[in-house]
Amino acid sequence: MNDTSIYEECSDIVDRVEGLKNRIARRKREKEKVNHLNAVLSSIRDVSRLIIKAKDPASLIGGICESLIEKRSFHNAWIVLIDQHQEITASAEAGLGDDFRKILENIQHGRMPRCCRTVLHQNRFLFTKNPPLKCTNCPVAYMYDGRGSISARLEHNGRIYGILTVSVPIAYSQDPEEHELLMDVADDIAYALHSIEVEKDRRQKEAELREARDKLELRVKERTRDLEILSSRLLNAQEAERKRIAGDLHDGIGQCLSAVKFMVETVIEQLTGKEALQEIKALDALVPLLQESSEEIRNIIMNLRPSILDDLGILATIGWFCRQFASVYSHIRLEQTIDIEEDEVPDALKTIIFRIIQEAMNNIAKYAEAEVVTLYLGKTGNALELRVQDDGCGFRGEQLMASGSPLQAFGLTGMKERVELSGGRFTILSSPGKGTRIEARWAFSCIRPF
Numbered sequence: 001m002n003d004t005s006i007y008e009e010c011s012d013i014v015d016r017v018e019g020l021k022n023r024i025a026r027r028k029r030e031k032e033k034v035n036h037l038n039a040v041l042s043s044i045r046d047v048s049r050l051i052i053k054a055k056d057p058a059s060l061i062g063g064i065c066e067s068l069i070e071k072r073s074f075h076n077a078w079i080v081l082i083d084q085h086q087e088i089t090a091s092a093e094a095g096l097g098d099d100f101r102k103i104l105e106n107i108q109h110g111r112m113p114r115c116c117r118t119v120l121h122q123n124r125f126l127f128t129k130n131p132p133l134k135c136t137n138c139p140v141a142y143m144y145d146g147r148g149s150i151s152a153r154l155e156h157n158g159r160i161y162g163i164l165t166v167s168v169p170i171a172y173s174q175d176p177e178e179h180e181l182l183m184d185v186a187d188d189i190a191y192a193l194h195s196i197e198v199e200k201d202r203r204q205k206e207a208e209l210r211e212a213r214d215k216l217e218l219r220v221k222e223r224t225r226d227l228e229i230l231s232s233r234l235l236n237a238q239e240a241e242r243k244r245i246a247g248d249l250h251d252g253i254g255q256c257l258s259a260v261k262f263m264v265e266t267v268i269e270q271l272t273g274k275e276a277l278q279e280i281k282a283l284d285a286l287v288p289l290l291q292e293s294s295e296e297i298r299n300i301i302m303n304l305r306p307s308i309l310d311d312l313g314i315l316a317t318i319g320w321f322c323r324q325f326a327s328v329y330s331h332i333r334l335e336q337t338i339d340i341e342e343d344e345v346p347d348a349l350k351t352i353i354f355r356i357i358q359e360a361m362n363n364i365a366k367y368a369e370a371e372v373v374t375l376y377l378g379k380t381g382n383a384l385e386l387r388v389q390d391d392g393c394g395f396r397g398e399q400l401m402a403s404g405s406p407l408q409a410f411g412l413t414g415m416k417e418r419v420e421l422s423g424g425r426f427t428i429l430s431s432p433g434k435g436t437r438i439e440a441r442w443a444f445s446c447i448r449p450f
């Protein structure tokens with residue numbers, strides 16, 4: 001082998017070694033890139049988890065910065081959120097430490113770093129190969145020595161939320177794959193911020209609605225209470241007025257008629273045996289008329305306010321009322337059960353019980369065409385119960401009460417109102433052809449005078 005061929009062989013070996021070294025270096029770079037991309041993907045997975053759980057912007061961006069550097073995919077990461085007036089609303093960093101505050105101070109004083117300016121006002125995305133050289137007025141540029149930076153605008157539906165900046169190994173700062181991944185992260189963060197805002201808005205509106213509803217409910221309660229007070233005053237006034245009219249009728253016309261009848265009878269007595277047959281006949285005819293008028297007046301007085309109620313109590317009044325009813329409506333069989341003592345009926349309920357019986361029985365007489373009526377007043381457990389039931393034609397009771405017009409059912413509404421104002425529960429059970437049952441029930445502990 002001559003010198004020339006030895007030289008050629010050596011140079012061939014050197015070339016082959018060189019080629020091998022290059023291939024090994026390329027393989028190493030490719031492996032590093034794969035490792036880096038895996039780390040980035042793992043960080044992105046963590047970010048996605050955070051985004052799903054996100055409740056408020058500050059903790060979201062804090063968690064994201066930590067995740068982005070945790071897997072060593074990026075050396076440092078920071079996020080600044082701004083409002084429409086470019087005021088900082090929240091910020092977070094990982095890997096920068098105290099110096100990050102200087103960036104915030106600069107932004108607050110109108111000295112935006114280059115990356116922020118560009119990303120917020122020009123391109124959605126910016127990569128810088130050598131920040132210490134390019135970003136001369138940035139207080140943290142020195143921390144990017146030997147690395148590149150990538151910044152992305154956080155934007156969703158045209159609303160700019162802020163900026164995300166990460167520091168990457170210099171070799172990947174220009175890598176399109178890296179840029180795409182970072183843009184995806186930025187989009188996801190912006191979407192999460194948007195969702196938090198929407199949710200916050202929804203919660204606020206919900207709270208406002210709840211507040212408005214509570215206020216309205218309170219007003220309705222107050223108004224209802226006012227109306228209840230008014231109602232009880234009216235019922236009390238009505239009761240007092242009835243008593244007064246009954247008293248006036250009794251003491252006025254009632255007494256007067258009795259006196260006239262007595263006088264007529266006296267005159268008849270005096271004329272008897274004298275020659276005044278004509279006069280006696282005329283006066284005699286007056287007596288039954290005066291008698292009838294007296295009874296009529298008595299009935300009116302009793303209906304207005306039976307004095308027996310004040311003098312002898314509710315049980316005697318019910319007895320009297322039932323006897324009256326049975327004598328007038330003799331075709332109706334009246335079965336009455338009283339299962340309570342007089343002193344067990346609270347005074348506050350006596351007039352109310354009488355008014356309900358009076359109205360219910362008058363309704364039966366007017367509308368029911370009933371054959372049998374049962375009346376019950378008694379104690380069941382710790383409550384007082386009143387029931388008036390008939391086997392008559394019935395009516396659409398609940399419908400009538402639900403129609404909301406008290407004018408259509410003045411009597412029924414009055415009964416209900418009296419029962420409820422005194423702390424009881426009122427029920428009408430009636431349907432056409434099935435008779436009617438009126439029920440009032442007062443738990444003893446809830447009875448209240450009105």
Ligand SMILES: Nc1ncnc2c1ncn2[C@@H]1O[C@H](COP(=O)(O)OP(=O)(O)O)[C@@H](O)[C@H]1O
Pocket residue numbers: 363364367368390392393394395400408409410411412413436
């Ligand atoms: N026991 C009953 N049987 C059949 N219909 C009744 C009975 N009680 C009430 N009603 C019906 O309910 C309506 C309302 O009764 P109410 O409120 O007492 O008013 P009013 O007696 O002034 O008509 C009556 O017009 C009648 O049609």
Ligand SMILES: [Mg+2]
Pocket residue numbers: 359362363411412
């Ligand atoms: Mg009626």
